[in-house]
Amino acid sequence: MTTSATAPYESRPIESWGKMKEVRRNIMRDLWATKKRGDILYQGGYAAMVSLPAGLGNAGAFGWGPAMASIMRDPELARRCNEASEAAGLGSDCCVTLRVNFGSALVGIHNLARSGERLQPDFAWDVHQCEAQAKTAQYFAEYYKVPFFAIDIPILPLTHDLASGIKYVVLQMHDFIQWMEKITKREYKDELLVEAVKREWKTSILWSKLCELQKAVPAPMDYRLLNSLAALLVTSKHREGVPELMADLVAEDEVRVKDKVAAMPFERCRLLHEGQPPYYYPPLLKIPRDYGGTFIGGRMLFALHGAWELHEDFSWTVSKTPEELGLPIKDRDTALRALAELYLTYGRMFLQNLQFYKGDEAIQVARGWHADGVVFHLDRGCKGGAAGNVKNRTELQQAGIPTMCYEGSNADPRDLAENQVVDRIEAFLESLGLKKIITAKDGPDEKDD
Amino acid sequence: MPVATEQKVSAWDKFREIVADRHAYAKEWKLRTGGKAMGYMCTYVAEEVIYAAGVLPVRIMGSREPQDVTEPYIYGMYCPYCRDCLAQGLLGRYNYLDGITETHTCSHIRQAYDSWQKFVPIGFNHYTYMPADVRSPRAKDMFLIELNQLKKALEDWTGKPITDAKLDKATRAYNTNRQLLRQIYNLRKQDPPPLSGLEAMYMVMSSFWMDKAEHSVLLRQALAEIKQRPPRTDSKLRLMTIGSENDDPELIELIESFDAQVVIDEQCTGTRYFWNKVVPQEDRLAAIAQRYLDRPPCPMKDLQEVRQRPKWIMDRVKEYKVQGAVLVRLKFCDPHEYDLPIIRRTLEEAGIPTLTLERDIITPVGQFKTRIGAFMEMLQADII
Ligand code: SF4
Ligand code: SF4
Numbered sequence: 001m002t003t004s005a006t007a008p009y010e011s012r013p014i015e016s017w018g019k020m021k022e023v024r025r026n027i028m029r030d031l032w033a034t035k036k037r038g039d040i041l042y043q044g045g046y047a048a049m050v051s052l053p054a055g056l057g058n059a060g061a062f063g064w065g066p067a068m069a070s071i072m073r074d075p076e077l078a079r080r081c082n083e084a085s086e087a088a089g090l091g092s093d094c095c096v097t098l099r100v101n102f103g104s105a106l107v108g109i110h111n112l113a114r115s116g117e118r119l120q121p122d123f124a125w126d127v128h129q130c131e132a133q134a135k136t137a138q139y140f141a142e143y144y145k146v147p148f149f150a151i152d153i154p155i156l157p158l159t160h161d162l163a164s165g166i167k168y169v170v171l172q173m174h175d176f177i178q179w180m181e182k183i184t185k186r187e188y189k190d191e192l193l194v195e196a197v198k199r200e201w202k203t204s205i206l207w208s209k210l211c212e213l214q215k216a217v218p219a220p221m222d223y224r225l226l227n228s229l230a231a232l233l234v235t236s237k238h239r240e241g242v243p244e245l246m247a248d249l250v251a252e253d254e255v256r257v258k259d260k261v262a263a264m265p266f267e268r269c270r271l272l273h274e275g276q277p278p279y280y281y282p283p284l285l286k287i288p289r290d291y292g293g294t295f296i297g298g299r300m301l302f303a304l305h306g307a308w309e310l311h312e313d314f315s316w317t318v319s320k321t322p323e324e325l326g327l328p329i330k331d332r333d334t335a336l337r338a339l340a341e342l343y344l345t346y347g348r349m350f351l352q353n354l355q356f357y358k359g360d361e362a363i364q365v366a367r368g369w370h371a372d373g374v375v376f377h378l379d380r381g382c383k384g385g386a387a388g389n390v391k392n393r394t395e396l397q398q399a400g401i402p403t404m405c406y407e408g409s410n411a412d413p414r415d416l417a418e419n420q421v422v423d424r425i426e427a428f429l430e431s432l433g434l435k436k437i438i439t440a441k442d443g444p445d446e447k448d449d
Numbered sequence: 450m451p452v453a454t455e456q457k458v459s460a461w462d463k464f465r466e467i468v469a470d471r472h473a474y475a476k477e478w479k480l481r482t483g484g485k486a487m488g489y490m491c492t493y494v495a496e497e498v499i500y501a502a503g504v505l506p507v508r509i510m511g512s513r514e515p516q517d518v519t520e521p522y523i524y525g526m527y528c529p530y531c532r533d534c535l536a537q538g539l540l541g542r543y544n545y546l547d548g549i550t551e552t553h554t555c556s557h558i559r560q561a562y563d564s565w566q567k568f569v570p571i572g573f574n575h576y577t578y579m580p581a582d583v584r585s586p587r588a589k590d591m592f593l594i595e596l597n598q599l600k601k602a603l604e605d606w607t608g609k610p611i612t613d614a615k616l617d618k619a620t621r622a623y624n625t626n627r628q629l630l631r632q633i634y635n636l637r638k639q640d641p642p643p644l645s646g647l648e649a650m651y652m653v654m655s656s657f658w659m660d661k662a663e664h665s666v667l668l669r670q671a672l673a674e675i676k677q678r679p680p681r682t683d684s685k686l687r688l689m690t691i692g693s694e695n696d697d698p699e700l701i702e703l704i705e706s707f708d709a710q711v712v713i714d715e716q717c718t719g720t721r722y723f724w725n726k727v728v729p730q731e732d733r734l735a736a737i738a739q740r741y742l743d744r745p746p747c748p749m750k751d752l753q754e755v756r757q758r759p760k761w762i763m764d765r766v767k768e769y770k771v772q773g774a775v776l777v778r779l780k781f782c783d784p785h786e787y788d789l790p791i792i793r794r795t796l797e798e799a800g801i802p803t804l805t806l807e808r809d810i811i812t813p814v815g816q817f818k819t820r821i822g823a824f825m826e827m828l829q830a831d832i833i
Contacts (some may be wrong), residue, residue, distance in 0.1 A: 386526075
């Protein structure tokens, strides 16, 4: 059933989005030029503590695979990559980020420059929080026959001795720096680390601010925009130009909130999406639009790059700055300490692996962000991210928050029954009392993400 | 009457009986001693500390029956073993436990623990962080802090201090048990080995539920009984089982129903559980911590540039003259999925043929029979 309606909110493109794209383009260009410049290129270093190799100079970070975005634009290629990994013995239900990227190596497109050259990394490293994370770097180290280093993240309940966890991570970081110096035979410059850590902290706080602005009704951005930005931050939070970009986005969003400029002209229903979305199937995040609804974010998305202060009731507020928190960033020691604090004390991503508080946090996020419902992605390809989701769903329902689950995978199109999932989300929206609407179509930045 | 003094029943029958009726022993132990029992799931839990508190560590395992009680808590794409474990709690099968504890391990089993401590009423629960990179020089201090916290939590709960003398006694009990298990495992190097893989599995698994001091009495009895066995002359194919949680005797029985014998394993219901001992140090907890860091690692704990598991497995292959390996993967068990291709490659490059079996909590006997049969034929043809 459909009904026609007039848009209640003004909706216009994000002006700084052009800058976002420019920053992204420059960073990508710079990464691909790493080897030509004679700088160090590494695999891994994904989403956390990305400043650590900065002391080596302008090191290039290829994450788990620089071709991920183009693979996700081509579901057939994504299928092929996943199948290649499985043919090499990886199970079809293990971490899909590993499968798809490792598969891209097996089909010959991993680290493949436009010139046709395969760029050989100098080493592989990662932090280890879920069972897959550093294992992925280990796979690439073995594949490229390069050295490998893991930084183990202690997953500690709030009642445990967090200071010892911080110390544990800091000591491993010191070891990592010495290891990098040894294997690259480069001098590690602490002043570069200091600057990078300052930027990583700034970016994280600004990410939290941007997410917090999503509490406004109507929300100034939607999930898709935040998610494209998140993809840029995965390897680049510490790079020059990124905190500046984030500051511009926050400033613009503040004006949008004040002026009630919305991401979508309708916001009859505010939804959270939990878990990574199926990257190869962008229409999924747009389904609520036909009902005048919007995905405004999600606990995992907000947690991913944020610096949050956790309160006793499990609600979050944007963290203070390192200076305000008494964490000066002056030299190697203080920089490493501040970096460890950023992820262990103020990051909500690592600690979600503990699961104990994930449900309580999900309830607080749903309430704090005025969500009308939560959609859980039971992601076969991300056991870490999806852990506890079924239980969290039960907890949210008990708290009176409507929820639904769909099964799929963030990077393996074979795991998503598209039509079925569309039907289920539509049924969920209808259960929230919404009807399809006929509108002058769509919100901003349709082609921008 | 304590199990230890029952002389008429063969130790091997007793092991089997304990596994089959796993809750009976702990219930009887509690009545007899007035002590508390503590459930745990992963074999990285430092049992010595619990035992030193006068508490009986009891491993929580599944019952390998279909169930649907875990649906509101754990999604079906997580390993069926972790769901089966949680089901036991939700169904009240472990309701004699006074507490539960768990250590940092895969997210599958941590979900079972998380839901258990929230939704199954229990007097005590405590989680211990156990480093993932066990060979990192930084791991020991971190783990030690966590073990001290476990010790303190147990002391607060029982109201009794865990003294060095108690830790020594517990360590001795565990070390003796491990040494006896090793001694019996060593006998499997013989050709033919004097005990079957199935017997070995019952022997190790029964120790999950028994007071180690009492289990050691049974192990000594088992050793004596082995010596009385008439010598065998039938030489069979020598196999190793490797991989995920496998608590299903039926699978081993099936493998051994062919002309083959499992002579060694790399599993949590076998070597990974008991292989190495605590080497005494002045700081008792540090010694215990070191033991868990040094034990044969599970894939969750093998994060070094040179992986530890392939070498450990190859050392056993040589010692036990293994001719073929059965790689057992539990459905959805990603920790083992990550290691499997490398382990398979290592074995095959060394000329050891492998068979990979993906199992659910229930072994699909018919399907596996055909595959194992074909593998055996191939192995036999290779040897001839
Ligand atoms: S969090 Fe998910 S995607 Fe990330 S490494 Fe773990 S399983 Fe893979
Ligand atoms: S079988 Fe695998 S996934 Fe399951 S609990 Fe064990 S290690 Fe974890």
